[in-house]
Amino acid sequence: MRTLIIALLSLGSFALAAEEKVPVDSTTGMKIAPDWEIVRNHCIVCHSSQTFLRQRATEANWTSTLEWMQKYGGLWKLDPAIQKTIIKYLTTNYGPGDAQNYRRAPVPATLMPMNPYATDARLEVEAKKKEGLIPTSAPTTN
Ligand code: HEC
Numbered sequence: 001m002r003t004l005i006i007a008l009l010s011l012g013s014f015a016l017a018a019e020e021k022v023p024v025d026s027t028t029g030m031k032i033a034p035d036w037e038i039v040r041n042h043c044i045v046c047h048s049s050q051t052f053l054r055q056r057a058t059e060a061n062w063t064s065t066l067e068w069m070q071k072y073g074g075l076w077k078l079d080p081a082i083q084k085t086i087i088k089y090l091t092t093n094y095g096p097g098d099a100q101n102y103r104r105a106p107v108p109a110t111l112m113p114m115n116p117y118a119t120d121a122r123l124e125v126e127a128k129k130k131e132g133l134i135p136t137s138a139p140t141t142n
Contacts, residue, residue, distance in 0.1 A: 022093075029053055031093045038082065039089045046074065052090065059091040074138050 023032040028049040030036050043052060057065065066083065069075040078086070128134045 033089065033093050035085050035089045036093075039086050042078065042082070042086060053094065056094055056097045057090070058096055059087060062087045062090045062094075070138075076138075 024030065025032055025036070025040070028040055028044060030040055030049055030053065040049070043049065052065075055065075066075065066078075066087065070077065125134060129136055
């Protein structure tokens with residue numbers, strides 16, 4: 001029995017040691033690694049941190065994700081040094097790693113079933129854009 005208790009206690013301290021190695025912010029779930037606050041301040045304005053914490057990507061993929069968001073998601077143009085810092089944090093802490101979390105390529109549209117909801121939504125968006133109810137370009141900061 002005593003051996004079991006000692007074994008369990010030492011297992012617990014191993015788990016603790018592993019957690020201490022990469023502390024995680026309890027609010028965002030982000031790894032508290034260099035520059036994490038810069039990333040937090042820029043990247044949870046519009047959506048949850050889980051949007052990017054659940055992904056693993058190479059530097060090139062993180063870069064294209066950010067550029068995609070600047071083009072279509074309303075993410076403002078970042079100061080080049082800040083952008084570099086954000087991509088470095090993401091690549092270092094959420095790099096390709098294990099294949100399980102790595103984002104797969106999208107299924108080609110020709111292999112997807114018809115999605116009536118997406119079609120209706122698209123028509124609605126186009127109509128609203130024509131009416132001027134949805135901006136067709138991102139707001140500029142200057
Ligand atoms: C101005 C708003 C805004 C900011 C700021 C923003 N995003 Fe996004 N992001 C979006 C929108 C809009 C989407 C698309 C959400 C959807 O389709 O569900 C998105 C989606 C994503 C996705 C998911 C892409 C996918 O593959 O589905 C990731 C990853 C992401 N953002 C990362 C980031 C990171 C990293 C930052 C910080 C540099 C950031 N976002 C800052 C608006 C923003």
